[in-house]
Amino acid sequence: MTADARILDRSYRSYDGPRSGLFGAMRTVTAHSMRHALGIKRRHGAKVIPVLTILLAYVPAVVFVGIVALVKNDAVKNDVLPTYPEYFGYISAVIFIFSAFVTPELLCPDRRSGLLGMYLASPLDRNTYLVSKATAVTAILSIITIGPLLLILASYTILGEGPDSPLHWLITLARIIAGGLCVAALHTSLSLAIASTTTRKAAASAVTILVIVGSGVITGVLVFGADQSVYLQLANFLRLPFESVLRVFGERTQADNGRAARLNDIPAAATIAANFAWTFVFATFVWWRYRRIQVTR
Amino acid sequence: MSADPIISGQGVVKRWGPTTALDGASFTVQHGVTGLLGANGAGKTTLLGMILGLHRPDQGALQVFGLDPMTAGAHVRERLGYSPEHHVLPGDVQAFDLVRHIAELHGLPRRDATNRASDALYAVGLGEERFRPIGTMSTGQKQRVKLAQAIAHDPQLVLLDEPTDGLDPMQRDQMLELIRRCALEFNIDVLLSSHLLEEVERVCDAVVILGGGLVVANAPLGDLQAARDAYLLDLDGDVDAVMKCLEQRLLTVTRDATQLIVEVVDDAQLDTIRDVVADVGAGIRRLERRRRSLEDVFLELLDTGQSVTGAR
Numbered sequence: 001m002t003a004d005a006r007i008l009d010r011s012y013r014s015y016d017g018p019r020s021g022l023f024g025a026m027r028t029v030t031a032h033s034m035r036h037a038l039g040i041k042r043r044h045g046a047k048v049i050p051v052l053t054i055l056l057a058y059v060p061a062v063v064f065v066g067i068v069a070l071v072k073n074d075a076v077k078n079d080v081l082p083t084y085p086e087y088f089g090y091i092s093a094v095i096f097i098f099s100a101f102v103t104p105e106l107l108c109p110d111r112r113s114g115l116l117g118m119y120l121a122s123p124l125d126r127n128t129y130l131v132s133k134a135t136a137v138t139a140i141l142s143i144i145t146i147g148p149l150l151l152i153l154a155s156y157t158i159l160g161e162g163p164d165s166p167l168h169w170l171i172t173l174a175r176i177i178a179g180g181l182c183v184a185a186l187h188t189s190l191s192l193a194i195a196s197t198t199t200r201k202a203a204a205s206a207v208t209i210l211v212i213v214g215s216g217v218i219t220g221v222l223v224f225g226a227d228q229s230v231y232l233q234l235a236n237f238l239r240l241p242f243e244s245v246l247r248v249f250g251e252r253t254q255a256d257n258g259r260a261a262r263l264n265d266i267p268a269a270a271t272i273a274a275n276f277a278w279t280f281v282f283a284t285f286v287w288w289r290y291r292r293i294q295v296t297r
Numbered sequence: 298m299s300a301d302p303i304i305s306g307q308g309v310v311k312r313w314g315p316t317t318a319l320d321g322a323s324f325t326v327q328h329g330v331t332g333l334l335g336a337n338g339a340g341k342t343t344l345l346g347m348i349l350g351l352h353r354p355d356q357g358a359l360q361v362f363g364l365d366p367m368t369a370g371a372h373v374r375e376r377l378g379y380s381p382e383h384h385v386l387p388g389d390v391q392a393f394d395l396v397r398h399i400a401e402l403h404g405l406p407r408r409d410a411t412n413r414a415s416d417a418l419y420a421v422g423l424g425e426e427r428f429r430p431i432g433t434m435s436t437g438q439k440q441r442v443k444l445a446q447a448i449a450h451d452p453q454l455v456l457l458d459e460p461t462d463g464l465d466p467m468q469r470d471q472m473l474e475l476i477r478r479c480a481l482e483f484n485i486d487v488l489l490s491s492h493l494l495e496e497v498e499r500v501c502d503a504v505v506i507l508g509g510g511l512v513v514a515n516a517p518l519g520d521l522q523a524a525r526d527a528y529l530l531d532l533d534g535d536v537d538a539v540m541k542c543l544e545q546r547l548l549t550v551t552r553d554a555t556q557l558i559v560e561v562v563d564d565a566q567l568d569t570i571r572d573v574v575a576d577v578g579a580g581i582r583r584l585e586r587r588r589r590s591l592e593d594v595f596l597e598l599l600d601t602g603q604s605v606t607g608a609r
Contacts, residue, residue: 011416011419011420012416012417012419012420012448012482012483013416014451014483014484015405015409015413015450015451017405017406017409018404018406019375019403019404019405020404020405020406021371021375021404022371024401024404025371025401025402025403025404028398028401028402029402032398041394042389043389109387113385113386113387114381114383114384114385115385115386115387117379117381117385118379118381118385118399118446119402120349120351121349121374121377121378121379121381121456122374122375122399122402122403123370123371123372123374123375123402123403123404124371124374124402125350125370125371295346295351
């Protein structure tokens with residue numbers, strides 16, 4: 001029998017097939033960056049932070065779904081279960097860690113090694129390269145900013161505890177996506193901006209955490225300690241994205257939440273606009289930084 | 298294959314602050330292997346960056362495949378391969394993964410990119426090593442990976458920036474052979490940027506020589522050398538007298554001990570040499586064509602500031 005015999009031709013041949021052009025290149029970079037950030041096909045150490053943070057982001061959601069499924073007492077459920085925007089209170093630290101450690105992984109090595117030059121020798125240019133990277137960061141951040149809430153919505157719906165009507169269900173879905181994107185976009189642009197200033201991943205991660213926590217401390221001291229304008233809280237990157245989610249859901253900081261209730265003095269539109277404005281400012285900074293980088297000379 | 302130049306520049310000027318890298322460079326690059334020569338800092342890498350559409354000319358026009366790389370950059374770069382000078386490969390990535398990724402970046406579907414990554418790595422002699430992390434490879438192997446990623450997507454033109462940098466003589470020979478194969482077997486045009494004249498002379502069909510921001514030569518290698526052929530004249534007799542007579546006949550002569558080196562442009566001048574030697578009563582021990590090396594041509598062009606342009 002020779003039917004199974006094959007000739008394996010390894011010679012170099014010309015290629016006449018289809019080429020996907022610019023959008024194909026962008027898709028490739030985005031997918032590759034996501035795989036890289038999630039530690040896929042990388043050493044075990046590179047998988048620890050993404051896997052751990054994603055698990056931690058979903059654990060509260062699983063617990064809450066379990067409570068809804070197992071506890072029949074509505075009063076207990078009302079006391080224990082958070083609203084959709086309140087869920088971010090459980091995972092805010094996870095989001096900080098994820099954006100601080102994963103985003104630099106996607107930008108810094110390309111510049112440090114010079115691989116950026118090879119990317120820019122493809123159909124990509126600086127802008128499309130950055131859009132591809134930002135899309136990758138936003139997409140993987142959305143795994144933890146949107147994913148757990150979608151899990152809760154789907155589970156509540158299956159358990160008969162979801163929104164009352166199909167319209168309400170769709171509105172909730174839209175708010176989950178919009179709120180999650182608010183958080184992901186601000187963290188993406190902020191961490192990319194910091195990563196664009198250094199080729200060292202560790203430095204970028206440290207500075208990202210410092211800026212987020214520092215902005216919270218400084219604005220907190222100014223507003224609540226020195227009694228300055230509450231609008232300074234719009235520069236509090238620790239709180240602004242989650243405050244924006246509250247406003248997207250039409251909720252406000254609870255009045256019994258001490259000094260934080262002063263944030264209710266800021267209109268919802270101003271909060272959400274500030275979220276977008278900071279996202280735009282940081283994105284513009286990244287764009288400006290990359291325009292100045294000399295790849296070859 | 299079209300006779301149109303694959304790259305053409307007309308009065309290209311590029312300044313970096315107070316430094317003028319290119320000061321009105323005009324040139325064409327035709328099919329085959331073309332050497333891009335110049336001293337360090339002559340603007341070779343700047344020109345490669347402009348061909349890739351990474352830098353906009355301050356003045357002049359540059360076209361690649363008949364397109365402006367600044368306005369049609371994606372279309373131009375899709376058909377280009379690029380191997381940078383410095384070692385820019387990520388150490389923790391397998392050679393195969395990198396080559397496949399770059400092929401996908403240039404538009405190949407994943408299945409084709411996978412097949413061609415293997416083919417390209419086999420073609421450069423890394424078939425058995427293709428799943429090794431690049432960081433564990435030798436300098437020679439890394440240079441081969443850079444070449445493989447540059448050709449895996451079957452580009453029309455590949456730009457190689459100092460591809461033999463850091464290689465030992467044997468590895469250099471192998472790399473030059475691979476570059477020659479790119480043009481002859483794979484049908485890929487090559488623009489080879491190098492400051493090593495000897496290797497350009499070995500593999501290139503034509504050269505573009507940069508000097509002082511200008512193109513001082515842009516011609517087929519054979520034309521450049523043949524236009525300045527010299528003959529070595531070993532004499533038995535009065536060498537000084539022969540030299541004086543030849544100079545009186547307006548020939549360019551230099552003396553090297555008992556030998557004369559005479560620049561000859563056409564056969565009539567060979568007859569003149571014969572007649573002069575006979576008139577002086579000397580004997581010719583040896584009359585030998587001395588093909589000038591690219592180095593001779595290069596140094597003379599840069600010294601004299603002459604410009605040589607030839608058609609291919």
